[in-house]
Amino acid sequence: MTARVVCLSPFSEDAVRGLIDPRHPVEVILVPDPPAQEAVLEATHLAHLVIADQRHKHRIDRRVLENMRNCQLIQAASVGFDTVDHRAAAELGIPVANCAGYNREAVADWTMLAILALLRRGAWADRQMRTGWWSQQELLGHQLGALTVGIVGLGNVGGTVARRLTGFGSRVIYADPDPSREFPGAERVELEELLATADVVTVHVPLDVDTRGMIGRDAFARMKPGAFFVNASRGPVVDEAALLHALDSGHLGGAGLDVYETEPLAHDSPLRRVDRVFLSPHFAGTTVEARQRLYEMIGTNLNRVLDGEPPFNVVNQVGVGSAGS
Numbered sequence: 023m024t025a026r027v028v029c030l031s032p033f034s035e036d037a038v039r040g041l042i043d044p045r046h047p048v049e050v051i052l053v054p055d056p057p058a059q060e061a062v063l064e065a066t067h068l069a070h071l072v073i074a075d076q077r078h079k080h081r082i083d084r085r086v087l088e089n090m091r092n093c094q095l096i097q098a099a100s101v102g103f104d105t106v107d108h109r110a111a112a113e114l115g116i117p118v119a120n121c122a123g124y125n126r127e128a129v130a131d132w133t134m135l136a137i138l139a140l141l142r143r144g145a146w147a148d149r150q151m152r153t154g155w156w157s158q159q160e161l162l163g164h165q166l167g168a169l170t171v172g173i174v175g176l177g178n179v180g181g182t183v184a185r186r187l188t189g190f191g192s193r194v195i196y197a198d199p200d201p202s203r204e205f206p207g208a209e210r211v212e213l214e215e216l217l218a219t220a221d222v223v224t225v226h227v228p229l230d231v232d233t234r235g236m237i238g239r240d241a242f243a244r245m246k247p248g249a250f251f252v253n254a255s256r257g258p259v260v261d262e263a264a265l266l267h268a269l270d271s272g273h274l275g276g277a278g279l280d281v282y283e284t285e286p287l288a289h290d291s292p293l294r295r296v297d298r299v300f301l302s303p304h305f306a307g308t309t310v311e312a313r314q315r316l317y318e319m320i321g322t323n324l325n326r327v328l329d330g331e332p333p334f335n336v337v338n339q340v341g342v343g344s345a346g347s
């Protein structure tokens with residue numbers, strides 16, 4: 023039987039074919055760039071395998087899921103799977119898998135870049151130098167090893183950040199509801215204590231119903247005056263208006279952001295005007311090495327399902343072949 027593979031990510035047909043073992047005959051269908059929800063609905067109707075949208079634009083909502091007749095796997099081309107209604111997929115017996123940890127090293131590297139840029143005003147000083155500026159007075163920064171860093175969410179990325187921080191000699195504290203998450207030398211605390219104690223707070227939780235807006239006015243108010251805040255998880259985890267207030271009031275020392283409530287970040291977003299922020303365009307997880315690992319993980323799962331094997335990294339507790347049961 024020829025399996026129908028529908029790809030919502032911006033991958034070429036050759037790239038998708040390259041993921042599948044030649045033993046398996048497949049028909050590959052690419053969906054036009056977003057917004058194209060009707061095309062998603064139509065293309066996925068008879069799909070056996072769906073690669074979700076790496077850009078997090080095409081949504082696989084309940085309407086799309088209920089219209090599916092053959093789907094055996096929705097494979098996120100990312101770690102986050104917030105554009106897939108994974109609870110509705112579970113009700114319908116469709117497994118949703120992600121590429122857990124594929125870019126943990128890349129995001130952890132970016133997080134260190136952001137923390138150091140904030141502590142030493144790295145990007146700011148570079149911008150000033152280009153205007154002819156020279157001054158050391160404004161650059162008295164902090165050493166990372168002298169500070170306490172609070173990691174919110176000690177998963178694949180958070181744990182990898184912890185590993186890097188121990189090399190710097192920082193005190194590392196973390197908050198995570200999963201009791202199995204730990205890292206040697208890192209101390210588990212409640213979120214309130216983390217916010218009140220850390221000199222740097224870095225957030226690495228998934229976006230879900232209970233994490234949407236979890237870092238808001240109350241959380242920023244709890245942070246130490248002059249604390250630094252970093253977010254490379256998902257924009258809506260943070261209340262951006264509350265963040266701006268904390269920056270404008272001078273309560274926060276600065277913020278490093280890779281993700282935003284709305285992406286791309288608006289041209290006139292006030293965040294672009296604040297000096298003490300370090301901004302990047304949702305690319306923390308994008309490196310040559312991470313991309314290669316992503317393709318490997320997607321290919322492994324597609325081939326496993328075509329071989330009748332259960333996929334790895336299922337995030338909604340559905341076994342393969344449950345669809346329609």
Ligand SMILES: NC(=O)c1ccc[n+]([C@@H]2O[C@H](COP(=O)([O-])OP(=O)(O)OC[C@H]3O[C@@H](n4cnc5c(N)ncnc54)[C@H](O)[C@@H]3O)[C@@H](O)[C@H]2O)c1
Binds near residue numbers: 176200232
């Ligand atoms: N900026 C980027 O380019 C980029 C790249 C990769 C991942 N991400 C985002 O980062 C998130 C984390 O990635 P990961 O690979 O570490 O995921 P992960 O699933 O391995 O870890 C997430 C951790 O957060 C914990 N958690 C859940 N709810 C929490 C809460 N309320 N408080 C504290 N901890 C909580 C979980 O128990 C888990 O340990 C992803 O979900 C994704 O949205 C962004």
